[in-house]
Amino acid sequence: DIQMTQSPSSLSASVGDRVTITCRASQAISNYLAWFQQKPGKAPKSLIYAASSLQSGVPSRFSGSGSGTDFTLTISSLQPEDFATYYCQQYNTYPSTFGPGTKVDIK
Amino acid sequence: QVQLVESGGGVVQPGRSLRLSCAASGFTFSSYDMHWVRQAPGKGLEWVALISFDARNKYYADSVKGRFTIFRDNSENTLSLQMNSLRAEDTAVYYCAKDIGNSGYPDYWGQGSLVTVSS
Secondary structure, X not given: OOOEEEEOOEEEEOOOOOEEEEEEEOOOOOOOEEEEEEOOOOOOEEEEEOOOEEOOOOOXXXXXXXXXXXXXXXXXXXXXXXXXXXXXXXXXXXXXXXXXXEEEEEO | OOEEEEEOOEEEOOOOOEEEEEEEEOOXXXXXXXXXXXXXXXXXEEEEEEEOOOOOOEEEOOOOOOOEEEEEEOOOOEEEEEEOOOOHHHOEEEEEEXXXXXXXXXXXXXXXXXXXXXX
């Protein structure tokens, strides 16, 4: 199975900060990489698919990049509603696998 | 709009069985692959299973293979997960999710159903 890692595991940031989260796959997955946001007690929300395509309705401050094994999620200007946990997922090969998550909280 | 509503969760003893259902609406159910994803209390997301739009293809996580079965009824717009030989480590919120097509990417999620395996 393909293993996904994320860094950092948590970060503290302020409103308006630029935030970057990294996801790495244990083997090449082309661009079959998605990002999700989850708030406590809520279902995950899909943000980005195919490494860099924005899900409909997602603000443009979210962006994704990467290919192969290394990927990034960037929030260009952090907003109060962005404090949450973020997960990456590879869907190049079944079983699909998620990263362990990155918690973004308020500094 | 897309709606996914899970049901069937509850408390079950180890070794017993439980069936989850997911009622879908707001899209042409029979045209999309569907997923189950779970989340143990305080833990991250774990992909569980996928079924293709026509039910011809099914894929499972190693942790549930041979114990769980995913199936669907396209005439009733319903996705199901039959869970047998349940273990304490199966305790989680189970989410059903619609695929964006047949790519492996879940674009819409239900609110989840809690399954607790405990004696």
